[in-house]
Amino acid sequence: MSDQITVTDDRRAAGVGDALVTASGGRKVADPGGGRATGAAALLAAAAVAALPLATDYSTTYLLAYIVIIALLGTSLHLLMGLMGVFSLGQAAMFGTGAYVAVVASDELALDGILGLLLVALVGAVLGLVMGAVTLRVTDLYLALATLAVGYIFENVVRNTDWLGGPQGRTGFVITVAGRSLDDPRLLFWVGIVALYLFIVIIWSMRRSKLGRAFMATRESPIAARSIGIDTRRYKLLGFALAGAFSGIAGALYAAWSLVVDPSVFGIDLTLSVLAIAIVGGLRSLPGILIVGAALTYFRNSAADFGAADYVLLVYGSLIVLSLRFLPQGLGGLLASTVTAGTSRMRGRRES
Amino acid sequence: MMRSKVLASVTAASALLLLAACGSGDAAGDDSGVFKFAVVTEKTGAYADYGLQLEAGVQAAVKDLNASGDYDIEFEPVIYDCQSDKSICVQHAREAVTAEGLSAVIGPIVSVDILPAAEVTERAKVPHLVMAVLNQITDDYTNTFRWSVQSDRSNQTVVDYVEAKMKPGDTVAIVNATTDFGMGGAAQQTEQLAAIGIEPVASIPHDPDQADYTPIITELKKADPTYVLLSDSNPADIAKLLRQAKELGLKSTWIGADASGAIQLAGDAAEGYLTVSPWFPGPDTQELTDKLVAEGIKTPGWISAMAYDATLGLAEAVDSSGTSPEEVTKGLESLSDFDGLARTGWTFSADDRRGQTTSQIAEWTGTEYKIVWPEN
Amino acid sequence: MAALLEARGVTRRWGGLVAVNEVDLVVETGTLHGLIGPNGAGKTTLVNMLTGVDRLDGGTVTFAGEDVTGVPAHRLAGRGVARSFQTSQLFEDESVVDNVMAGRHRLIEYRFPHTFLTTPRTRRVEREHRLHVIGLLELVGLAEDANRRVSQLPYGRRRLVELARAIASDPTLLVLDEPAAGLPGSDVDVLAQVLVRLREVGFTVLVIEHNIGLLVSVCDRMTVLSEGRVIADGDPETVRRSPEVIEAYVGRTPDA
Ligand SMILES: Nc1ncnc2c1ncn2[C@@H]1O[C@H](COP(=O)(O)OP(=O)(O)OP(=O)(O)O)[C@@H](O)[C@H]1O
Ligand SMILES: [Mg+2]
Numbered sequence: 001m002s003d004q005i006t007v008t009d010d011r012r013a014a015g016v017g018d019a020l021v022t023a024s025g026g027r028k029v030a031d032p033g034g035g036r037a038t039g040a041a042a043l044l045a046a047a048a049v050a051a052l053p054l055a056t057d058y059s060t061t062y063l064l065a066y067i068v069i070i071a072l073l074g075t076s077l078h079l080l081m082g083l084m085g086v087f088s089l090g091q092a093a094m095f096g097t098g099a100y101v102a103v104v105a106s107d108e109l110a111l112d113g114i115l116g117l118l119l120v121a122l123v124g125a126v127l128g129l130v131m132g133a134v135t136l137r138v139t140d141l142y143l144a145l146a147t148l149a150v151g152y153i154f155e156n157v158v159r160n161t162d163w164l165g166g167p168q169g170r171t172g173f174v175i176t177v178a179g180r181s182l183d184d185p186r187l188l189f190w191v192g193i194v195a196l197y198l199f200i201v202i203i204w205s206m207r208r209s210k211l212g213r214a215f216m217a218t219r220e221s222p223i224a225a226r227s228i229g230i231d232t233r234r235y236k237l238l239g240f241a242l243a244g245a246f247s248g249i250a251g252a253l254y255a256a257w258s259l260v261v262d263p264s265v266f267g268i269d270l271t272l273s274v275l276a277i278a279i280v281g282g283l284r285s286l287p288g289i290l291i292v293g294a295a296l297t298y299f300r301n302s303a304a305d306f307g308a309a310d311y312v313l314l315v316y317g318s319l320i321v322l323s324l325r326f327l328p329q330g331l332g333g334l335l336a337s338t339v340t341a342g343t344s345r346m347r348g349r350r351e352s
Numbered sequence: 353m354m355r356s357k358v359l360a361s362v363t364a365a366s367a368l369l370l371l372a373a374c375g376s377g378d379a380a381g382d383d384s385g386v387f388k389f390a391v392v393t394e395k396t397g398a399y400a401d402y403g404l405q406l407e408a409g410v411q412a413a414v415k416d417l418n419a420s421g422d423y424d425i426e427f428e429p430v431i432y433d434c435q436s437d438k439s440i441c442v443q444h445a446r447e448a449v450t451a452e453g454l455s456a457v458i459g460p461i462v463s464v465d466i467l468p469a470a471e472v473t474e475r476a477k478v479p480h481l482v483m484a485v486l487n488q489i490t491d492d493y494t495n496t497f498r499w500s501v502q503s504d505r506s507n508q509t510v511v512d513y514v515e516a517k518m519k520p521g522d523t524v525a526i527v528n529a530t531t532d533f534g535m536g537g538a539a540q541q542t543e544q545l546a547a548i549g550i551e552p553v554a555s556i557p558h559d560p561d562q563a564d565y566t567p568i569i570t571e572l573k574k575a576d577p578t579y580v581l582l583s584d585s586n587p588a589d590i591a592k593l594l595r596q597a598k599e600l601g602l603k604s605t606w607i608g609a610d611a612s613g614a615i616q617l618a619g620d621a622a623e624g625y626l627t628v629s630p631w632f633p634g635p636d637t638q639e640l641t642d643k644l645v646a647e648g649i650k651t652p653g654w655i656s657a658m659a660y661d662a663t664l665g666l667a668e669a670v671d672s673s674g675t676s677p678e679e680v681t682k683g684l685e686s687l688s689d690f691d692g693l694a695r696t697g698w699t700f701s702a703d704d705r706r707g708q709t710t711s712q713i714a715e716w717t718g719t720e721y722k723i724v725w726p727e728n
Numbered sequence: 729m730a731a732l733l734e735a736r737g738v739t740r741r742w743g744g745l746v747a748v749n750e751v752d753l754v755v756e757t758g759t760l761h762g763l764i765g766p767n768g769a770g771k772t773t774l775v776n777m778l779t780g781v782d783r784l785d786g787g788t789v790t791f792a793g794e795d796v797t798g799v800p801a802h803r804l805a806g807r808g809v810a811r812s813f814q815t816s817q818l819f820e821d822e823s824v825v826d827n828v829m830a831g832r833h834r835l836i837e838y839r840f841p842h843t844f845l846t847t848p849r850t851r852r853v854e855r856e857h858r859l860h861v862i863g864l865l866e867l868v869g870l871a872e873d874a875n876r877r878v879s880q881l882p883y884g885r886r887r888l889v890e891l892a893r894a895i896a897s898d899p900t901l902l903v904l905d906e907p908a909a910g911l912p913g914s915d916v917d918v919l920a921q922v923l924v925r926l927r928e929v930g931f932t933v934l935v936i937e938h939n940i941g942l943l944v945s946v947c948d949r950m951t952v953l954s955e956g957r958v959i960a961d962g963d964p965e966t967v968r969r970s971p972e973v974i975e976a977y978v979g980r981t982p983d984a
Contacts, residue, residue: 018860019929019930020864020895020929021860021866021867057451058450058451059446059450059451062443063443066443168467168488169467171468183475201846204846205843205846206844208846209838209842209850210843211843213826213829213830213833214830216826217819220818220819220821220822223817224817224819225802226780226801226802227802227811227813227817228805228810228893228894229802229806229833229834229897230802230805230833232802257442258438259442260438262467264438264464300437304396304435309395309433309435312396312435
């Protein structure tokens with residue numbers, strides 16, 4: 001197996017500790033990077049997903065774009081709740097802000113989406129920073145309520161702001177990227193998938209770096225984290241900023257997707273359905289969230305075809321209850337244990 | 353650990369692929385001799401009561417059209433349930449006009465769902481028949497056709513009625529919910545009353561979903577108006593207001609919007625309540641009422657009646673001009689003084705997409721609606 | 729020898745109780761310094777103040793010649809003060825390696841964009857540190873458990889993880905709060921060896937222990953705290969024999 005690589009290199013970080021840990025040479029180090037084969041498989045799968053719109057019809061491509069938007073939100077929830085352990089319900093505020101900023105950027109400032117989305121990401125990040133800063137001193141339920149309140153406040157402000165369209169919202173805008181309208185579902189999907197892949201790569205990279213460990217340490221024991229030199233506040237702010245930037249982009253893409261932004265983009269419904277996805281998929285498991293996000297969104301939008309439109313909420317609710325009862329780690333936990341069991345069985349066979 | 357995550361995400365990607373494969377269903381066949389049109393409506397979810405009425409109206413009309421033998425083409429609605437969720441309404445509107453290439457869309461029923469759907473149909477240049485009352489829709493979307501009476505015209509109808517009935521010494525008060533519907537309605541009525549020189553003796557807003565409205569009734573009793581113009585679309589709230597007004601012995605005549613179920617909830621207290629609506633079920637409209645009941649709607653309302661007329665109008669347009677989106681649009685725009693079963697005199701043009709400019713007012717007698725305006 | 733850590737008149741009150749009362753403590757560079765005292769003497773409270781975990785009600789703290797009074801824990805850690813906790817503060821859901829890797833936080837530097845994107849450079853740096861951590865685990869006898877989740881380990885092993893995590897940051901000053909508490913005998917031996925080894929290679933260590941025997945055998949110097957005050961300070965043998973210490977420990981059989 002290639003995830004056990006042998007390091008004979010003697011160069012190491014310098015420090016007092018070097019004298020303590022004497023070089024014994026040829027020590028085995030588990031490389032967290034995973035094997036080359038699995039990396040290639042992941043790349044292949046990513047490429048296959050990106051190529052999907054070439055094979056699907058117009059409205060299915062729109063559905064795929066919507067799934068990508070939900071996946072972006074799910075991924076930011078994974079970062080906040082799964083990796084950082086912050087129970088934030090502020091997704092809707094970030095999402096809604098992104099939607100409105102995108103519309104204003106294209107309508108009022110005549111910005112192309114390339115700049116517009118950067119602006120959205122920036123505003124989202126700043127909003128994330130503010131939410132992080134406001135909630136620095138609170139945790140758990142208080143943090144959830146405080147972040148939730150931000151969404152309510154924004155909804156109310158927007159509802160009463162005439163130049164943002166008031167309660168009816170705004171319509172008739174065209175968001176472009178590189179001069180081409182996001183009315184083209186393929187373009188919308190691809191812009192979304194670029195953002196999603198970037199986000200996933202950042203998160204996976206972080207998880208294997210000191211950043212990921214800093215998030216983990218802050219989540220598991222803030223006191224211990226600080227005592228090993230981790231500025232827990234800084235990392236909390238960083239996580240919120242990242243989540244804000246990408247949730248904002250999700251909102252911007254949603255505006256392009258739904259053709260209308262109105263105060264309902266700040267509503268609790270969206271937060272709750274993404275939360276459901278995150279719980280069923282497993283807060284700590286990005287693959288779990290992505291699979292469940294795709295499946296549930298597809299189910300939700302096609303429920304009528306299965307004759308299940310009346311039972312959507314029932315299905316969501318039951319899935320949450322069932323996974324909390326039988327799969328506390330969500331689908332992701334199940335996947336991980338199956339895969340681990342599978343590989344160790346393979347190893348066992350080889351050794352015998 | 354990492355390895356398993358990579359593997360799991362490969363699984364995720366494959367699942368996505370699979371889903372997409374399922375999603376790309378086969379497009380509808382293009383058999384000539386059949387005109388297919390989309391009905392995107394809220395069959396389930398919060399607005400299902402309204403959405404099902406819309407569907408019933410269309411179905412009843414299609415049966416009549418195909419049975420009549422007047423047309424050489426067969427009409428077939430393609431029904432989409434948008435689950436009272438505007439994202440799904442957009443999704444289905446797109447499916448209808450792009451994947452399926454349908455030439456006309458009817459529905460959905462509530463404004464928040466119509467707006468995004470209209471964005472889709474406008475971009476695709478497909479005619480869109482709506483039953484909503486919000487002015488903005490036909491103002492902003494040049495592909496929409498309103499098969500109902502828009503709210504400012506309904507409010508004008510109420511003011512016209514009051515103007516005709518007022519005797520010297522009579523007074524008017526306005527009561528409204530602090531919702532978009534309520535506040536918009538109150539503002540319009542205040543303006544329309546001012547235009548005929550009437551100033552309300554009281555103007556009382558209330559928050560929706562209150563348990564107790566007696567403070568409002570008490571205030572009204574002090575002002576003692578002859579007419580109370582009510583802008584509230586919440587059936588439960590209307591019922592509570594009427595019940596508490598009766599208990600406290602308020603003598604005023606209430607005139608309000610048609611909110612389905614309000615009359616039933618109010619019971620005795622609804623007797624004498626004046627409703628403004630484009631259409632009323634009952635003995636005066638027995639034929640259509642029966643057809644709608646046959647579609648499974650217990651108490652048909654204006655939505656199903658308007659949907660019925662809209663479908664007749666769509667057939668007329670197709671018959672006169674053709675089946676492509678441009679032809680259907682042209683056909684609808686040339687409808688003039690077209691008589692449906694619910695209302696007569698439907699008129700559209702490229703500049704005026706409102707269909708009707710007046711509404712009707714009926715009194716609830718305790719057992720049925722009696723139309724009191726316009727007077728024949 | 730130069731003083732690495734110098735506390736002067738450090739005080740902490742809990743309501744009416746003065747948990748730490750005008751304490752002076754000097755830890756010299758390169759020494760193994762023991763801090764003992766009966767339960768509730770104020771040892772943890774004192775150490776919490778010295779490491780920035782808790783605030784001071786009075787007094788000053790100097791570290792490596794600089795005034796660090798009131799400097800927060802993460803800054804002090806950045807300057808090389810590491811500690812372990814009396815009550816477990818481990819990252820329960822993570823592997824032993826990852827727990828200890830976290831301890832190297834302040835030493836790992838790969839800069840933007842390598843922090844956000846796994847580049848060859850990130851991999852190389854991570855690998856170097858991981859190698860070091862594995863060596864450290866071998867030293868404390870945790871090599872076999874390297875990839876196990878901390879929450880699955882028996883208590884004694886967990887204490888060693890906490891110790892390894894603190895050492896992993898290559899601290900200038902290492903503060904250990906009762907590292908031997910609850911450790912089975914075999915692990916106490918490992919611990920004693922590690923302490924000796926730490927002193928050999930020149931670490932400065934401040935260690936809290938009830939186990940006087942253990943301390944006397946390895947320490948260069950000892951301070952005794954009782955009811956918030958220093959009652960003895962000096963070389964281990966002298967301290968052990970001082971009447972104040974014997975009195976403070978009356979009725980108490982030394983754990984050794
Ligand atoms: N957060 C706190 N609030 C109130 N009192 C406290 C707090 N922490 C400690 N104390 C009190 O301060 C005194 C000193 O406690 P401390 O934990 O420092 O003692 P210790 O010497 O570490 O004891 P042990 O050997 O049991 O660990 C005790 O009386 C304790 O009850
Ligand atoms: Mg203690």
